[in-house]
Amino acid sequence: MNRALLVLPLLIPHVLLCQKPHFEELVRHFDYDRSAPLDLKDAGEEDRGGVTVHDISYASARGRVPAYLVIPAGRGPFAAVLFGHWMMPGSPMRNRKEFLDEAVLMARSGAAGLLIDSPQVRPGFVEDQDPVSPQSAYAAQQQVIDFRRGLDLLLARPDIDPKRIAYVGHSFDAHVGGILAGVEKRIQSFVLMAGSFASEEYVMDPLNQEMVKMRRQIGEEKIRDYLTRYAWDDPVHYIGHSSPASVFLQFGWRDEPISEKLARHYYHMFGSPKKIAFYEAGHSLNNAARIERVQWLVERLALKPVDEAALSQIPELK
Numbered sequence: 001m002n003r004a005l006l007v008l009p010l011l012i013p014h015v016l017l018c019q020k021p022h023f024e025e026l027v028r029h030f031d032y033d034r035s036a037p038l039d040l041k042d043a044g045e046e047d048r049g050g051v052t053v054h055d056i057s058y059a060s061a062r063g064r065v066p067a068y069l070v071i072p073a074g075r076g077p078f079a080a081v082l083f084g085h086w087m088m089p090g091s092p093m094r095n096r097k098e099f100l101d102e103a104v105l106m107a108r109s110g111a112a113g114l115l116i117d118s119p120q121v122r123p124g125f126v127e128d129q130d131p132v133s134p135q136s137a138y139a140a141q142q143q144v145i146d147f148r149r150g151l152d153l154l155l156a157r158p159d160i161d162p163k164r165i166a167y168v169g170h171s172f173d174a175h176v177g178g179i180l181a182g183v184e185k186r187i188q189s190f191v192l193m194a195g196s197f198a199s200e201e202y203v204m205d206p207l208n209q210e211m212v213k214m215r216r217q218i219g220e221e222k223i224r225d226y227l228t229r230y231a232w233d234d235p236v237h238y239i240g241h242s243s244p245a246s247v248f249l250q251f252g253w254r255d256e257p258i259s260e261k262l263a264r265h266y267y268h269m270f271g272s273p274k275k276i277a278f279y280e281a282g283h284s285l286n287n288a289a290r291i292e293r294v295q296w297l298v299e300r301l302a303l304k305p306v307d308e309a310a311l312s313q314i315p316e317l318k
Contacts, residue, residue: 021231023182023241029232030183032061032145038153039064051107053100060149062142066122067150068096070103070113076159079301081106081166082147082187083115084173086194086317088283093317095121099168101314102290109303112160114150118143118172131218132226137233143176148184155186162186164301168293170194171283175235181245181270182238189300190242191293193250194283196258197266198236203227210257236269243271248296250289252281284317 039059046053054069072078085098096115103113119125119139128135147167154160166189169177174195181190196202203211203223215223231237239247247270251263260278267276275296279289294306 021237023237026232026237027183029141030144030148030179032148034152038149038156040153048104049108051104053104058149058153060142060146062119062145063122065116065146065149066096067114067116068100068103069153070100070107070115071159072107072110072112077161078159079111079164079166079303080154080160081111081113081168081297081301082150082154083113084143084147084167084169084176085115085118086171086173086283087118087120088171091318098170098317102294102311105306105310105314106294106297106303109298109306111164111166111297111301111303112154112157114154116143116146116150119146120172131214132222134226134230137230140172140176140179140233143173144179144183147176147180151184151186163188166190166297166301168193168297170285178235179233179238181235181247182241185245188245189297190245190247191250191297192247193285193289193293194252194255194258195235195249195266197239198269199234202257202262208257239266239270241271242274245271246300247271247274248293249274249276250285250293251276251278252283252285252289253278254280254282256282286316287312287314290314 037059041057043055050073052071056069057064057066081103083099083103085093085095088094096117099115103115107113119142155162165187167177167180167187168191170193174192177190177192178195178197180187202208205211249267251258264276267274277292279286281289291308291311294311298306
């Protein structure tokens with residue numbers, strides 16, 4: 001698949017600066033009924049060395065959300081981590097399985113985990129081939145709300161500590177996490193991996209030949225119309241509101257088209273406190289990123305140390 005067309009739905013939803021919308025208006029796109037029944041259903045469980053992995057689903061605004069709920073042994077109170085996967089075509093881990101082994105190891109250190117499937121990998125999803133289709137924007141909107149409903153589910157449990165909540169998101173779900181950082185203040189820590197958070201300068205950059213070619217193919221007027229119509233899906237409007245949550249951004253040195261300059265530009269737009277790190281890796285990142293991410297979460301969530309040797313044995317993402 002053409003790389004430009006693959007990343008376009010994630011990169012272009014950014015309004016022109018002269019038409020910057022109000023934050024208060026944007027956040028309303030992610031409102032939902034917190035009082036609606038969650039209707040939790042458990043399809044079965046698996047014991048993973050004292051950690052229980054439940055195959056669950058729960059009700060959200062646009063249907064049921066498939067998820068793994070990972071619960072440590074003991075009575076708690078436990079910290080909790082929401083995990084959001086990448087969307088790389090062809091990867092066997094482009095779903096809630098991406099972080100499952102990592103979540104199980106963190107559960108042994110005292111953190112519950114909720115890993116949900118994005119709308120694009122749920123049964124019945126049909127991809128719109130139009131590169132300026134709003135389908136991706138609406139999927140991100142749905143994913144934000146589905147994570148907020150998942151947080152409702154976690155915080156309804158008496159064994160979850162509401163003051164120790166984190167979010168980990170990769171690629172598409174880093175985009176989602178950028179929005180959540182401004183919208184959902186019950187999350188105190190964010191790890192956002194290989195994400196794109198401010199897109200107009202990328203898509204409209206006259207020096208980026210791939211984007212120049214794309215604009216010629218699609219038509220600049222169509223792109224500008226999209227930018228205006230779906231501005232609410234751009235993380236750039238939310239990441240400056242991430243405080244007081246702490247944010248850790250992870251990038252790969254070899255992850256085209258997210259250059260170090262662009263990654264550092266994103267970093268400066270987030271609120272404080274924040275951290276950034278680069279790895280000798282592409283878009284999938286690597287084990288070094290996993291170990292540093294988990295160590296950062298252990299500190300943020302006041303967990304017992306995680307078995308670093310076991311972390312290193314988790315297969316690298318493909």
